[in-house]
Amino acid sequence: xxxxxxxxxxxxxxxxxxxxxxxxxxxxxxxxxxxxxxxxxxxxxxxxxxxxxxxxxxxxxxxxxxxxxxxxxxxxxxxxxxxxxxxxxxxxxxxxxxxxxxxxxxxxxxxxxxxxxxxxxxxxxxxxxxxxxxxxxxxxxxxxxxxxxxxxxxxxxxxxxxxxxxxxxxxxxxxxxxxxxxxxxxxxxxxxxxxxxxxxxxxxxxxxxxxxxxx
Ligand code: HEC
Ligand code: HEC
Numbered sequence: 001x002x003x004x005x006x007x008x009x010x011x012x013x014x015x016x017x018x019x020x021x022x023x024x025x026x027x028x029x030x031x032x033x034x035x036x037x038x039x040x041x042x043x044x045x046x047x048x049x050x051x052x053x054x055x056x057x058x059x060x061x062x063x064x065x066x067x068x069x070x071x072x073x074x075x076x077x078x079x080x081x082x083x084x085x086x087x088x089x090x091x092x093x094x095x096x097x098x099x100x101x102x103x104x105x106x107x108x109x110x111x112x113x114x115x116x117x118x119x120x121x122x123x124x125x126x127x128x129x130x131x132x133x134x135x136x137x138x139x140x141x142x143x144x145x146x147x148x149x150x151x152x153x154x155x156x157x158x159x160x161x162x163x164x165x166x167x168x169x170x171x172x173x174x175x176x177x178x179x180x181x182x183x184x185x186x187x188x189x190x191x192x193x194x195x196x197x198x199x200x201x202x203x204x205x206x207x208x209x210x211x212x213x214x215x
Contacts, residue, residue: 060203060206060207060210061206061207061209061210061211061213062207062210062213062215063134063135063137063138063207063212063213063214063215064134064135064215066203066206066207067138067203067204067207068133068134068137068138070193070194070195070200070203071128071137071141072130072137073172073191073192073193073194074130074189074190074191075171075172075173075180075181075189075191075192075193076169076172076193077129077130078090078130078189079123079168079172080123080127080128080129080130081129081130082095082123082124082125083123083124083125084125084129087129087130087131090123091123101122104121104122105118105119105121107184107185108121108183108184109184112179112182112183112184113167113171113179113182114167114171114177114178114179114180114182115167115171116167117167120167120168121168126144127140127144128140128141128144134214134215135214135215138212138213138214139214141159142155142212142214145158145159145162152211152212155212156208156209156212159208159212160204160205160208163200163204164201164204170197172189172192172193173192173193173196173197173200174192174193174194174195174196175196175197176196176197176200180192
């Protein structure tokens with residue numbers, strides 16, 4: 001044990017000697033490059049941290065930051081594309097023999113959707129569609145709410161009500177209800193709105209209270 005300590009001390013002394021002899025009289029001002037790096041990092045690191053913090057917390061009052069990707073999940077757009085031929089909408093595809101609007105609820109029944117009112121399962125044209133960019137999607141949503149005729153207050157209240165309470169929206173959010181994503185014949189929509197209800201609520205609120213900006 002004592003031998004090891006002794007040899008360690010010896011090693012240190014040798015290093016010290018080498019440094020002094022190499023640098024000679026300048027040794028007092030000689031700067032250890034490792035320490036220099038340490039000093040630089042003291043200043044650079046907080047700056048890097050600051051930048052990455054700001055990137056991670058990009059402006060969540062913009063529609064494009066969080067909500068756009070969520071609105072484009074197939075769980076939302078397959079229904080909104082239902083009547084669009086050029087989007088291969090289900091009306092022209094798997095549902096050519098299921099077009100009767102009074103029969104949707106036979107298959108998309110309460111056991112499947114979990115909806116309080118089975119009739120809430122329907123699709124209609126003139127809504128936002130898949131493939132629209134963030135600006136178009138956001139503008140189309142506002143248009144469908146007839147935003148130009150409403151005060152910001154009223155629009156915000158209706159937007160909140162729709163996005164937090166509409167059964168179809170909840171159906172499309174992963175984990176929002178125990179029937180979210182469920183389809184007839186034991187099928188399941190897999191491209192759901194990720195992140196769950198908590199994240200959805202905080203991101204929608206950030207956008208609404210930030211003025212529902214369409215950038
Ligand atoms: C089962 C089909 C269906 C699903 C799933 C669905 N929607 Fe809709 N959505 C509709 C229908 C139908 C309307 C028109 C509502 C009405 O007039 O009552 C609508 C209206 C809207 C509106 C009102 C503004 C507009 O564009 O017309 C928004 C916003 C909206 N949906 C967003 C979503 C989002 C976001 C999702 C996914 C989280 C979603 N929808 C999932 C069918 C659906
Ligand atoms: C005979 C049963 C049946 C009827 C009737 C039916 N559907 Fe469907 N629906 C299905 C099945 C099964 C699926 C799963 C996809 C597939 O196999 O086509 C589906 C999928 C859907 C989806 C896709 C949801 C998603 O995001 O994945 C929508 C939207 C939809 N149906 C709307 C309707 C509407 C609106 C009606 C009435 C006009 C209707 N369906 C009538 C059986 C039915």
